[in-house]
Each structure stands twice: as C-alpha cells, then as structure tokens.
Amino acid sequence: MEKIMECVANFSEGRDQEKIEQIADAFRNRHGVKLLDYSSDLDHNRTVITAIGEPAALRDAAVDAIGAAVRLIDLRQQHGLHPRIGAADVVPFIPLRGCDTAEAVALARETAALVASRYQLPIYLYEQAASAPHRQNLADVRRGQFEGLAEKMRDPLWQPDFGPAEPHPSAGATAIGARLPLIAFNIELTTNDVEIARAIARTIRHSNGGYRCVKALGLYLAQHDSAQVSINLTDYTQTALYRVVEAVRTEARRYGVGIRCSELIGLIPLQAVADTAAYYLQLPSLSAASVLETHFE
Amino acid sequence: MEKIMECVANFSEGRDQEKIEQIADAFRNRHGVKLLDYSSDLDHNRTVITAIGEPAALRDAAVDAIGAAVRLIDLRQQHGLHPRIGAADVVPFIPLRGCDTAEAVALARETAALVASRYQLPIYLYEQAASAPHRQNLADVRRGQFEGLAEKMRDPLWQPDFGPAEPHPSAGATAIGARLPLIAFNIELTTNDVEIARAIARTIRHSNGGYRCVKALGLYLAQHDSAQVSINLTDYTQTALYRVVEAVRTEARRYGVGIRCSELIGLIPLQAVADTAAYYLQLPSLSAASVLETHFE
Numbered sequence: 080m081e082k083i084m085e086c087v088a089n090f091s092e093g094r095d096q097e098k099i100e101q102i103a104d105a106f107r108n109r110h111g112v113k114l115l116d117y118s119s120d121l122d123h124n125r126t127v128i129t130a131i132g133e134p135a136a137l138r139d140a141a142v143d144a145i146g147a148a149v150r151l152i153d154l155r156q157q158h159g160l161h162p163r164i165g166a167a168d169v170v171p172f173i174p175l176r177g178c179d180t181a182e183a184v185a186l187a188r189e190t191a192a193l194v195a196s197r198y199q200l201p202i203y204l205y206e207q208a209a210s211a212p213h214r215q216n217l218a219d220v221r222r223g224q225f226e227g228l229a230e231k232m233r234d235p236l237w238q239p240d241f242g243p244a245e246p247h248p249s250a251g252a253t254a255i256g257a258r259l260p261l262i263a264f265n266i267e268l269t270t271n272d273v274e275i276a277r278a279i280a281r282t283i284r285h286s287n288g289g290y291r292c293v294k295a296l297g298l299y300l301a302q303h304d305s306a307q308v309s310i311n312l313t314d315y316t317q318t319a320l321y322r323v324v325e326a327v328r329t330e331a332r333r334y335g336v337g338i339r340c341s342e343l344i345g346l347i348p349l350q351a352v353a354d355t356a357a358y359y360l361q362l363p364s365l366s367a368a369s370v371l372e373t374h375f376e
Numbered sequence: 377m378e379k380i381m382e383c384v385a386n387f388s389e390g391r392d393q394e395k396i397e398q399i400a401d402a403f404r405n406r407h408g409v410k411l412l413d414y415s416s417d418l419d420h421n422r423t424v425i426t427a428i429g430e431p432a433a434l435r436d437a438a439v440d441a442i443g444a445a446v447r448l449i450d451l452r453q454q455h456g457l458h459p460r461i462g463a464a465d466v467v468p469f470i471p472l473r474g475c476d477t478a479e480a481v482a483l484a485r486e487t488a489a490l491v492a493s494r495y496q497l498p499i500y501l502y503e504q505a506a507s508a509p510h511r512q513n514l515a516d517v518r519r520g521q522f523e524g525l526a527e528k529m530r531d532p533l534w535q536p537d538f539g540p541a542e543p544h545p546s547a548g549a550t551a552i553g554a555r556l557p558l559i560a561f562n563i564e565l566t567t568n569d570v571e572i573a574r575a576i577a578r579t580i581r582h583s584n585g586g587y588r589c590v591k592a593l594g595l596y597l598a599q600h601d602s603a604q605v606s607i608n609l610t611d612y613t614q615t616a617l618y619r620v621v622e623a624v625r626t627e628a629r630r631y632g633v634g635i636r637c638s639e640l641i642g643l644i645p646l647q648a649v650a651d652t653a654a655y656y657l658q659l660p661s662l663s664a665a666s667v668l669e670t671h672f673e
Contacts, residue, residue: 106633355653371643
C-alpha cells in the first residue's frame with residue numbers, strides 16, 4: 080500500500096500574502112506532494128498549511144518551506160496573538176495511510192537534522208518524536224516564546240535536539256514532531272471579554288482538569304472585537320468534538336454568553352465529521368463507510 | 377473520467393435473511409460493481425441495497441437482482457409497513473461521477489426493457505425517467521399498492537411503460553427511475569402513538585405544505601413499540617437535513633414528545649454530513665474539501 084504522510088506546518092506570518100504564498104509554494108508543484116489547504120489569521124498572525132504526500136517528498140517540501148520562513152519572517156518584528164518560538168513554529172508529521180507513528184517519528188528526525196544544518200536553526204522534537212517526556216507537550220516547548228528562547232536554552236533541560244544551542248537571531252527555533260491527526264477548532268463567543276474565554280478554556284482543557292484530549296486558550300480577536308476559545312483536540316476518538324463544543328456552550332451560559340460562530344483550521348477527519356452529525360441527528364453511530372462522496376458534473 | 381452510477385434497489389423482503397442474501401448476491405463479485413451497503417427492517421419488511429459501478433455492469437446486476445426478487449418474493453403472502461407495488465419495488469439509478477441524469481434515464485430505460493421481457497414484469501418509469509408528469513412522483517405510482525395494481529392498470533393513465541398490462545401474479549410491478557441522491561432517514565419518537573408521527577409527517581412534507589424536498593410518512597414500529605417518522609429527503613442541497621430533524625423536534629414538542637433516535641437507510645452524501653456538522657458546530661460552512669479521509673494501520 081502506498082504510504083501517505085500528512086504535514087501540518089505552522090508559520091508565524093498571517094498577514095503578508097506574498098510571503099505566505101512563497102512559503103506555501105514549497106508544497107506546490109512537487110511530485111508526490113499535494114497541498115490540501117492553507118489558512119491564515121490576521122489576529123493570530125499565523126498560517127497553517129496542510130499537505131499530504133509520499134514521506135520523503137513531503138519531508139523535502141517541509142525543509143524548503145521552513146527555509147522560506149527562516150528567510151522571510153523576522154520574529155523581532157512579528158507580533159500576533161498566537162504563542163510562537165519560531166518563524167517556522169511547529170511542523171508535525173502525521174501518519175495517514177500505509178505508515179505508522181514510528182515512521183512519522185523517523186521523518187521528523189530526518190527533517191530536523193536537515194533544517195538544523197542547512198539553516199543553522201535549533202530544533203526541538205516534540206510529541207511522539209520527543210527525546211524526553213518533559214518535551215512532549217508543545218505548550219511546554221513553547222513556553223517563554225521567541226523572546227524567552229535564549230534564556231530557556233541556557234537550561235540544560237531545554238538544549239535543542241538538533242542545531243545550535245542558541246536561537247536563530249530572526250527565526251528563533253522550530254518544534255518538529257510526530258502526532259496523530261488533530262482538530263484545530265476555534266470558537267468565537269458573543270462577548271469581547273477575553274477573561275470569559277480564558278475561564279472557559281481553563282475549564283475544558285486537560286491541563287486544568289478538563290477533557291483528556293483538549294488543549295485550549297482564551298484569546299481576544301481585535302479584528303472581530305470578540306473573545307475566542309482556541310482549541311486543539313488531540314484525539315477526537317477519545318474526546319468527541321461535539322462534547323467539547325457543548326461544554327463550551329454550557330460554560331459560556333454561566334456568563335450569559337453564547338457561541339457566535341466556530342472556525343476550523345486546516346482539515347478535519349471524516350470520522351470526526353460523521354461522529355458530530357450522528358450525535359446531533361441522534362443516530363446511534365455513523366460510520367465513514369456510510370458516507371458517499373458524490374461529485375456532480 | 378470513469379463513469380460511476382449508483383443504484384439503490386428496494387426489495388419487499390426484510391425478514392428472510394437467506395432470500396435477502398440471494399438478492400444481494402447479484403451485486404457481489406461482479407466486475408465493475410461494488411456493493412456498498414444493504415439494510416433490512418423487520419417492520420417495514422423491506423431491504424434497501426446500495427451499489428455503485430460502471431453503468432452497464434450495474435444495470436446487469438440490477439437486472440439479476442430483480443430476477444432473484446421475482447423468483448423469491450410472493451407479495452400475496454408479504455405484509456409489511458412500507459407501501460409497495462412489487463417484489464422488486466423501486467430501483468432508481470443515480471449519476472455520481474462522470475455521468476449525468478440523461479445517462480441515468482437511459483440506463484433506467486434499458487433496465488426496464490430487459491426485466492420486462494425477461495421476467496414478464498410490468499414496469500413504471502418514475503422521477504426523471506417518467507414518461508409523463510403524473511408518473512414522476514413515486515407515491516403516485518405506488519398508490520393502491522400491490523393489492524390495487526390490477527385495477528390501476530385498467531386506467532389508461534396507468535398503463536405500464538414496459539411489459540405486460542397486468543401485474544405479475546406474485547411480483548406485482550417495479551418502478552424504475554433516475555434521480556439525484558436521496559437521503560432515507562427515519563426518526564423514532566418517544567411515543568408509540570402513530571397518529572403523532574402521522575401528524576408530524578404531514579407538517580413537514582412537501583405534499584401538505586411542508587419543506588420542498590421532503591417526503592414523509594408516519595408509521596408504527598411493532599418491534600420497538602414506537603412511532604416513526606419515515607423521511608425521504610430528495611435534495612439535501614435545497615432542504616438541509618438538520619432543518620428537517622429540527623422541524624420534527626419542534627413539531628413533536630407540541631405533543632410533549634421528543635426524538636428517541638434516528639436511523640439512516642443506505643448511504644448519505646459527504647456534503648450532507650458536513651452541512652449537518654457545520655450547522656450544529658456553528659461553522660459558517662464546511663466544504664467536503666476540508667474533510668480528510670484517514671485510515672490508521
């Protein structure tokens with residue numbers, strides 16, 4: 080069976096369309112790689128690119144994209160809502176078909192070695208690719224952000240896995256990892272009070288006693304003058320998407336607040352969509368095999 | 377582009393597993409045809425088989441399946457909740473990829489001609505394949521059911537399109553047609569009062585002033601001792617599935633009744649699932665292109 084790996088690369092530029100296109104170009108017109116989606120957010124000042132492909136080709140595309148980000152993005156001038164340590168901030172590989180997590184880990188390490196030597200870029204391996212348990216969680220790797228990186232690297236616990244032991248002057252460092260498919264899902268509230276979004280995020284996320292597979296932040300979106308709960312759902316098979324959305328709705332009610340709208344970043348697995356529909360339609364279950372892809376001519 | 381047609385064949389046997397398998401066998405192990413799903417209901421006493429394939433191969437499979445139904449099912453002894461005129465009751469073709477409605481109509485006519493001559497079976501063409509406007513609506517074609525078929529055929533307006541001008545003694549007649557993908561969706565209520573299900577069905581269906589693309593019946597399910605609203609949604613792009621489900625919920629409330637569970641018969645188009653998830657998650661939209669089919673090894 081053909082091996083298909085996914086790469087969901089996060090870059091710290093969501094405003095300059097020309098730079099975004101140059102980074103995305105690394106995933107375009109490349110044999111064995113398909114650019115599926117890229118979406119940028121002005122407030123987050125961040126672009127998420129989703130591509131799939133044959134592992135080696137996808138690795139080479141990621142290396143080029145990271146190179147473009149190092150060249151084009153200067154974090155000393157970059158400001159945005161979203162936490163970041165690097166121009167190319169986070170680059171995970173996800174095994175989709177015909178390959179497993181071990182192969183994704185190997186691909187992450189290869190990519191890390193290549194970009195570290197080619198761009199003099201310090202690399203942290205994270206999640207399944209992490210070199211130590213305390214480096215698994217991306218939030219811990221990123222704590223202190225770009226501005227705190229030089230000090231962080233002086234701590235022996237936070238030596239980079241590859242590359243120089245000090246931050247790249249303009250591009251910081253990059254977290255490269257291997258993980259299962261994740262759903263990046265933002266919920267905008269009917270309030271501009273970011274404290275409410277933060278309180279809800281604390282209630283639903285794993286780190287504060289919430290759902291097992293939820294990471295969440297409360298953010299203020301200047302573009303919309305509204306508060307947002309920004310969510311990463313790391314395993315929708317354990318913590319269902321509808322459960323998280325309904326938990327946000329329930330918690331928001333305590334403040335007389337509702338959900339204004341939601342936003343999906345990147346792609347969502349078919350089974351997660353089917354599980355969501357099944358819950359609200361009160362179907363006992365809805366298997367991906369019952370879903371028909373139709374295309375009218 | 378490869379042409380892919382779908383066939384959703386409805387047979388008036390939902391209880392005798394051996395007969396069901398013999399009918400389904402016509403769609404199995406046949407080059408160019410894939411049996412996607414078949415589901416039977418004891419109360420309805422009906423089986424719905426969903427298959428896709430290259431048009432000519434799918435036509436030949438349908439001809440064989442209809443032949444098996446004519447041989448195996450005797451409507452003089454068959455009783456079930458679901459209205460029916462034939463052993464092979466309804467056989468629509470649906471253009472999925474690389475083909476259009478005109479080709480589905482042509483395929484329906486070829487199938488009709490073949491089964492009429494091979495099994496001495498009267499055939500009504502319906503929906504897009506209908507030979508006259510009054511024969512488009514399946515409910516009109518089926519009115520009077522198997523038991524009223526001999527009388528119906530004496531009406532010049534209801535001469536069959538193919539085959540003899542009188543019912544097959546045990547297998548009645550078959551409606552063969554061409555249509556767009558349809559969602560067959562049943563909603564079981566938290567009551568066993570079939571009058572409530574019938575009242576809700578009348579409220580939501582097009583024929584009584586309800587939603588444009590909804591056909592609905594109220595039925596009593598002895599197996600579950602509960603009332604069911606049985607729905608055909610003929611165009612989910614015009615009348616969204618969530619809208620129908622929420623309308624049923626709203627109407628049921630008037631009787632102090634809720635939705636116990638739902639049931640999907642056959643398959644559901646990906647975009648209909650995505651539209652459903654988008655509504656309840658409050659995503660402005662969710663395109664099928666944002667849905668990723670993942671398969672873990």
